[in-house]
Amino acid sequence: MDRKDFLKTCSLCGLGLTGLGTLIESCTKPINSSTPQGPTVNFTLDLSKPANASLGTLGGSVSSNGVVVVNLSGNFIAVAQSCTHNGCSVGYNPGSNNFVCPCHGGTFDTSGKVTSGPPPAPLKTYTVVKTGNILTISG
Ligand code: FES
Incomplete structure (x- = not known):
């Protein structure tokens, strides 16, 4: 050659x-969107079951069906568990009152809005209704 x-x-x-x-x-x-990302769900959590015991304390959280449910000062909130960056599971941090992604440090406030890091879209939030010991999470 x-x-x-x-x-x-x-x-x-x-x-x-x-x-x-x-x-x-x-x-x-x-994804480059301001549209919240997360699955469509409709499920219940029984607060009297040991698996959901952490929801009995302020700042406690449980992950189920791709959603993180948090006892936030006696009110329950729920956001999609899958980070909108690369899909790692976010967790609630009661110390900073936000959701943190362990993979690249993305953070979200309690309304699912991105507050720092690479996530391009907010987390979807869900309706939580408490009836007795039963939480119904839907959205
Ligand atoms: S996967 Fe969550 S910040 Fe990258």
Whole structure:
């Protein structure tokens, strides 16, 4: 292969790599939306069951059906568990009163709004209705 052929081959490789880079970027590009992201759910949690005992304390939380439910000063809130960046599970931090993603440090306030980090969209929030010892989470 002479120099001319080598340069032709390299320029074709460059075009190929550029195309590959664009393809990879489009595959890994996160959602860019202000629309809250999360599953559609309708389920109940029985507060008298041991598995849900942490909801009996202020700041306590339980994850179920892709949703994090939190006892926030006696009121219950629920947000989607899957981070809108790359899908890691967020958890409630009672010390800072927010949701934190352990993967890249994204944070969300209690209304699901992104407050820092790479998440491109808010977490979906859900309606929580308490009837006796039963919480119904839907949305
Ligand atoms: S997956 Fe949550 S911040 Fe990256």
